[in-house]
Amino acid sequence: MADTILNVEHLNKNFGKKQVLKDVSFSVQTGHIVGLVGPNGAGKSTIMKAVLGLFNYASGKITIDGDPVSPTSHKAMDKVGALIEYPGIYPFLTGYQHLQLFSKDSTSKDQIMDIVDKMKMDSYINRKAKTYSLGMKQKLGIALALVDRPKFVILDEPMNGLDPQANKDLRTIILDLAKQGTTFLISSHILSELEKLIDDLVVIDKGQIVYTESMANLESGGKKLLVLKTSDDAKAKDLLAQNNYQLDDGDKLAVIENDQTKMADVIKLLSDNDIEIEDVQHVHSDLETSLLNLLKNDKVKES
Amino acid sequence: MITLVKQETFKLLHKKSTYAVSATLLIIMTIYAVLTKNYPKYWGAPQGQFVGMFTGATWIVFFMIAACSSIIAMEFQYGTIKELLYRKYYRGQILVSKWITMLLYSIYFYVLAFVWSLLLKVVLFNDKFQLSDTYQSGHSVIEAQWLGIIGTFLTVWLVLSLVLLLANIFKSTAAAISIGIIGYFALSIISNVMFLLMQKWEWLKWNPLNMMNLPQQLLSDSVHKMTLLSTPEMVCGSLVYTAIFMAISYVVFKRRSV
Structure with missing residues (x-):
C-alpha cells in the first residue's frame, strides 16, 4: 500500500x-x-473534516501515509494542507501575517513569497484581511x-469566488504541484473546472460512495456522438x-x-444521395452529463 | 507548545485593541489619580486609591474578561478554528496555549498597573504618604496593595476560568462577557443575602461566590467572620473552582466537532 497516501475504510458517522x-x-x-x-x-465536507481529524x-x-488519523491522533497532519468550507481569516492580520502565522518554522520567507507570487496576491498581501474581497x-x-508544501492537500470548493484568471492560475499551480508529487483531494461543484484537473473521481451521494473510477475509464465509457444537421434529417436517418x-x-x-466510424464516409x-449537410459536431459526454446520469440512476436508497 | 503560545501572542500583539486597552488603562488610572489629588474630599484618601491601583484593579477585570472570551470565541467567529485544529498539534495543546497566553496577558496587566501606580504616587503624592505607612490591620500601604493584587489575581482567574468555559460552550463573545461581568459584580449585590444564608446553612460557605471575598479577607481578618472560611481555605477553594471550570472547558473543547 506504499503508493496510496490516504486510506479511508468503512467510515461511519452520525449527527444525532x-x-x-x-x-x-x-x-x-x-x-x-x-x-x-x-x-x-451528500457528505463531502464531512468526509474531508474526518480526514483532517x-x-x-x-x-x-483513516490513515494518511500509514499514520492513523482521529481527533486525538494528529501526527499525520504535519504532511497535510487544507482549505475547508470557507477560509478562516483574522480581519486584523494582513495576508502575509496569516502566512507567517500558520506556516511552519522550517518554511522560509522565500517559500511564502513564492506562493504569494504564484497566486498573484502581491498587490494586497500587506493589507489587512478585513479589506479583502x-x-x-x-x-x-x-x-x-x-504554503508549507505539504505532501497531501485537501481543498473544499477551491474555485469558490475566483475569477476566470485566478481559476486558471489555480489550475496551473495544482497541476504543477501534482507533477512534483503532491497529492490532491478536491471537491467542487464546478465540474467543468474539476474535469480539467482530476485523475480519479469519487462520487458520493447521501453519505455513501456510489462511484470511484479513474477519469480515463469514465471518459472512455461515455458515448461519442457525431451530430449532423441536414436538409432532410428523416431521409438521412433511414439511409x-x-x-x-x-x-x-x-x-x-x-x-x-466507434473506431470504424469515419466522418468522411x-x-x-449523404452527399451522394443529395442530402445537404448544414452542420457537423462532435459531442463527448462530459463529466457533468456522466455525473448527472449517475446520480439520476439513484443507486442509493434513502434509509 | 512554545510555538503555539508564540502564535497566540502574535495574534494578540497584532490586534489594535490590545494597545488601545493598555492605553485606556493608563489614562483612566491617571485621571483617577489627578482627581484624587485635586478633590480629595470626594475621592477619598490617596492611600486607598493607591492600594486599588487607582481603580486599575477593577478595570483589569473588565479587560481580561473581554480578552478571554474573545481569544476562544473569535476562532469560531472567524472560522479559523479549523485551521488551528487540523494541524499536527493536539486539541488540548491548542486550548492550553490560549490559557497560557491569557495568564501572561493578565500578569502583564498587573505589572503595568502596578508600575504606573508607583509612578503616579511618586509624581502626584510623594509628599502625601509613604509606601511604608500603616494602612489597615497592621499592613503597610505597599503590603496592602500587594495583598490586594494577589487576592484579586486569584479571584479574577476564578471568573476568567468561567468566562473561558462559557466562551467555549456558546462560541460567542457577547454571552461570555456579559455573564462574566455580571457574575463578578453580582457578588456585591447578593453578598448580604449570601452571608445570611450561610449563617443558616454553613456548607454554603463553599460556594464559588464566597471565594470572591478573598481580596477583602487578605486585607482584614474580620471578613473571616462573614465568609466563615480561613484564608488558606479560600485560596484553595478559588484554585479548586478555577481548576474545575478549566477541566470542564478542556473536555468540552476536546469533544467539539468543528
Missing part, C-alpha cells in the same frame, strides 16, 4: 440519529488529483493550504441505418461513433 456517512471506503493514490463530488449535503467518527479507519480571501485560504451506422435515440440526427454517403 441521522447517519451522514455510511460505510465510506476509498483510497487516494500518491501524486494523483482526486475529485470528490456529490450533491449538496476534526470529527469524531462512530467507526472506521471574497475572491482575495479564497486565494489566501488556498495559499495557506499550500444511415441501412448502411449499418448506429444511431442515437433522440430527436437529433446523431451517429454513435458519412459525409460522402
Whole structure:
C-alpha cells in the first residue's frame, strides 16, 4: 500500500440519529488529483473534516501515509494542507501575517513569497484581511493550504469566488504541484473546472460512495456522438441505418461513433444521395452529463 | 507548545485593541489619580486609591474578561478554528496555549498597573504618604496593595476560568462577557443575602461566590467572620473552582466537532 497516501475504510458517522456517512471506503493514490463530488449535503465536507481529524467518527479507519488519523491522533497532519468550507481569516492580520502565522518554522520567507507570487496576491498581501474581497480571501485560504508544501492537500470548493484568471492560475499551480508529487483531494461543484484537473473521481451521494473510477475509464465509457444537421434529417436517418451506422435515440440526427466510424464516409454517403449537410459536431459526454446520469440512476436508497 | 503560545501572542500583539486597552488603562488610572489629588474630599484618601491601583484593579477585570472570551470565541467567529485544529498539534495543546497566553496577558496587566501606580504616587503624592505607612490591620500601604493584587489575581482567574468555559460552550463573545461581568459584580449585590444564608446553612460557605471575598479577607481578618472560611481555605477553594471550570472547558473543547 506504499503508493496510496490516504486510506479511508468503512467510515461511519452520525449527527444525532441521522447517519451522514455510511460505510465510506476509498483510497487516494500518491501524486494523483482526486475529485470528490456529490450533491449538496451528500457528505463531502464531512468526509474531508474526518480526514483532517476534526470529527469524531462512530467507526472506521483513516490513515494518511500509514499514520492513523482521529481527533486525538494528529501526527499525520504535519504532511497535510487544507482549505475547508470557507477560509478562516483574522480581519486584523494582513495576508502575509496569516502566512507567517500558520506556516511552519522550517518554511522560509522565500517559500511564502513564492506562493504569494504564484497566486498573484502581491498587490494586497500587506493589507489587512478585513479589506479583502471574497475572491482575495479564497486565494489566501488556498495559499495557506499550500504554503508549507505539504505532501497531501485537501481543498473544499477551491474555485469558490475566483475569477476566470485566478481559476486558471489555480489550475496551473495544482497541476504543477501534482507533477512534483503532491497529492490532491478536491471537491467542487464546478465540474467543468474539476474535469480539467482530476485523475480519479469519487462520487458520493447521501453519505455513501456510489462511484470511484479513474477519469480515463469514465471518459472512455461515455458515448461519442457525431451530430449532423441536414436538409432532410428523416431521409438521412433511414439511409444511415441501412448502411449499418448506429444511431442515437433522440430527436437529433446523431451517429454513435466507434473506431470504424469515419466522418468522411458519412459525409460522402449523404452527399451522394443529395442530402445537404448544414452542420457537423462532435459531442463527448462530459463529466457533468456522466455525473448527472449517475446520480439520476439513484443507486442509493434513502434509509 | 512554545510555538503555539508564540502564535497566540502574535495574534494578540497584532490586534489594535490590545494597545488601545493598555492605553485606556493608563489614562483612566491617571485621571483617577489627578482627581484624587485635586478633590480629595470626594475621592477619598490617596492611600486607598493607591492600594486599588487607582481603580486599575477593577478595570483589569473588565479587560481580561473581554480578552478571554474573545481569544476562544473569535476562532469560531472567524472560522479559523479549523485551521488551528487540523494541524499536527493536539486539541488540548491548542486550548492550553490560549490559557497560557491569557495568564501572561493578565500578569502583564498587573505589572503595568502596578508600575504606573508607583509612578503616579511618586509624581502626584510623594509628599502625601509613604509606601511604608500603616494602612489597615497592621499592613503597610505597599503590603496592602500587594495583598490586594494577589487576592484579586486569584479571584479574577476564578471568573476568567468561567468566562473561558462559557466562551467555549456558546462560541460567542457577547454571552461570555456579559455573564462574566455580571457574575463578578453580582457578588456585591447578593453578598448580604449570601452571608445570611450561610449563617443558616454553613456548607454554603463553599460556594464559588464566597471565594470572591478573598481580596477583602487578605486585607482584614474580620471578613473571616462573614465568609466563615480561613484564608488558606479560600485560596484553595478559588484554585479548586478555577481548576474545575478549566477541566470542564478542556473536555468540552476536546469533544467539539468543528
